Amino acid sequence: MSKIIRIGTRDSELALWQATTVQQRLAEIGYDSTLIPIKSAGDQVLDKPLYELGITGIFTKTLDVAMLKGQVDIAVHSMKDVPTQLPQGIVQGAVLERAVTHDILVHKGLDFLENDSPSTIATGSLRRKAQWLNKYPNDRVVDLRGNVNTRLLKLIENDWQGAIFAKAGLERIKLLPKDAVLLDWIIPAPAQGAMLVVALENDDFTRTAVEKLNHKESELATGVERDFLRTLEGGCTAPIGALARCENEKLHFEGVVFSLDGKQKVEIKKTVPLKSADGLGTMCANEVLKNGGQQLMESIRNANSALH
CATH class of the missing domain: 3.40.190.10 (Periplasmic binding protein-like II)
Incomplete structure (x- = not known):
């Protein structure tokens, strides 16, 4: 029926x-x-x-x-x-x-990247904020919420130098500016795109x-990334990035957890045969936790509990 x-x-x-x-x-x-x-x-x-x-x-x-x-x-x-x-x-x-996994910077001109004075960048994501501050520690990152259209409008209305978006989202609704900067140094959110x-x-x-x-390959890659996130117990309240790619019968994985201010990070990279990918996300997360990630996650949880 x-x-x-x-x-x-x-x-x-x-x-x-x-x-x-x-x-x-x-x-x-x-x-x-x-x-x-x-x-x-x-x-x-x-x-x-x-x-x-x-x-x-x-x-x-x-x-x-x-x-x-x-x-x-x-x-x-x-x-x-x-x-x-x-x-x-x-x-x-x-x-x-x-679709594409990268983040991009939508901006009002790139002069601010050349000078030493602090810039203001907008994002509602702890992961993007921490990675931006890791690279540009003197900048100010302000919160940006709303759907894609609302966030683009807020960027126009405010005195910010730029805002960070997922490339896939802007491409899908044909709002990707031609001069947007690909932030290929930022590790995306697990399952982004x-x-x-x-x-x-x-x-x-x-x-x-x-x-x-x-789509089997997408299911496999996102599954590894989400296992990494689940094991770290991150959710949307911690700066966690993860990316798995299937290529030439191998799975390439990179994962990272940052402190909220972006000053500390624990990262991992692994490549395994596709047939050995089962459990990789969990294994990588446990390795991150052993190598300083546990202390980072505890400090993040303490900071979050102070907010509530």
């Missing part, structure tokens, strides 16, 4: 682009679907940095509730926003083929449909 698959999505332009992409892919393999936009708490509370809200999955929780209430059948997310522990009853359905479809565990029809959209 066929049914129309109800796709839950945030109502930002980027989220709708992602959900529409899934809808089109489902149509190509013979499944009917409809979009159901839902506003998330992460889109509504814009006057506090994410890490001060103290909620993991702030962009996904509203859609999780809608799924568990039977209002939608699947949800489409930017995978980097999804907690590593999914709610009971909800499972990973598919990871679509990953990937889209995740989640489904209800007991909905066999929908899970079977969604599984046909899965």
